[in-house]
Amino acid sequence: MKTIFRILLGSIGFAACAAAAQAEGTVTVVSWGGLYTQVQTTSFYEPFGKATGITVKSEDWNGNLGQIRAQVDAKNVTWDVVIGDSAFAKKGCEEGFLEKIDASVTQGMENDFLPGSITDCGVASVVWGYVIGYDERKVQGKPTSVADFFDLQKFPGKRALPKRPESTLEFALMADGVPAKDVYTVLATPEGVDRAFKKLDTIKGDVVWWEAGAQPPQLLNDGEVTMAVSFAARLVGPILDDKKPFGILYDGMLYDLDTWMIPLGSPHKKEAQEFIRFASAPERLAELATRAGYAPARPSAIALVGKHPTANVDMKQYMMTNPENLTNAQRIDAQFWSDNLDDLKERFNAWLAQ
Structure with a gap:
């Protein structure tokens, strides 16, 4: 009986540790910095963390694709999700340094994106x-x-x-x-x-x-x-x-279209795709637009955009x-x-x- 009890305790402890590890997971999201990233933090990063237990680590870049190439070539990828021009997603896909986006990321919402929003290696977020x-x-x-x-x-x-x-x-x-x-x-x-x-x-x-x-x-x-x-x-x-x-x-x-991409070899690919799906929800995109004026890539989100929270415009x-x-x-x-x-x-x- 004691042996069984110890086994049960061990199983429970392992499950608890696994759950804690999942809750304490991180995903590194790279964006353009400044007000844009501040508003993304409020509209995407923080709500995602509360909903999933996955912490978003925010980093900035200047749009130099060489930064992604260098990480992939060195097999030392530290970025999980990067947002950039749709041309970047196209070029990165053609040259093989971006992951293919799993169909499950946009499943059920494919027909609610502006033309050209969903590509092999990218999912559009906003129109800039x-x-x-x-x-x-x-x-x-x-x-x-x-x-x-x-x-x-x-x-x-x-x-x-x-x-x-x-x-x-x-x-x-x-x-x-x-x-x-x-x-x-x-x-x-x-x-x-x-x-x-x-x-x-x-x-x-x-x-x-x-x-x-x-x-x-x-x-x-x-x-x-x-x-x-x-x-x-x-x-x-x-x-x-x-x-x-x-x-x-x-x-x-x-x-x-500002487009979400996943560098090839992302250490948290599953979490990265989960983040992209979460950030593509109409209410998330509408909040970003209401705060900063970036037009959502989903028409259903455009209808939800309201007045600026302080200027009432x-x-x-x-x-x-x-x-x-x-x-x-x-x-x-x-x-x-x-x-x-x-x-x-x-x-x-x-x-x-x-």
Whole structure:
């Protein structure tokens, strides 16, 4: 009897330890930092931890795919879930350094995502966009087009641009008269690439280059620039929460799907997929949108978006999916950047160094 009792105690103890180990599990989620990650923490990370007992360890990155490649090549993967451009998910899948997403992650919700949201190696979370932000105190009149961003005489002052060819080249072409809908057709030609760099030459000496999404609103706030290409939602927070005198120009907006990816060899792949499914719930996406203006990738979530918690403003007006914001806009071409990123990045870096 004592022997049986000890065995039972041992079994119970093992089960308890296993349950504790599961409850104390972690998943490392990598995002863009700043306000975006703060709102993700409130909308995704903390609720996920309470619901599952799995702690989310948050880290930031700057969109350098080499960071994921390096971990996979070294067989020392420390990231479990990474959010990034849909082009990253496509490229990472093609080159084999991302896990395939199990069908169970989106089971039952496949028909409630915007087109192109679910791919072999990615599940979209939100629609984000590059827009032009400006300091209303420093501009005479109101900028109305991408061309105004490049017009240093009409709107004097420094400009802020992302230190990457993606979006920078597209904005240059649109400022040079190319309609948003035609920008990738033009950029796909050698003449189009030359044209983009020639346009960038006109403001190169007045550009402050940024690498992290939190920088453009900070550069505007500090008076270092008058206008900045920025992630749209990075401007919404300062405008609504901090009453900053920033304006947003949606003309020429470039938008895309921010997509969850799992690096190949993730040490917590099961938990990573569980997190992605949890964060894709309509109420989770709606909370993120209500707090920060990122448009959900699921239409059912868009219907749940309400007013900003402190400014009492309907957040649908700030979304990239708002028809008024899509007048002269273009979705970023993931295939184009998957095919051309390395070559254009090499040329862009060489141009910067000149």
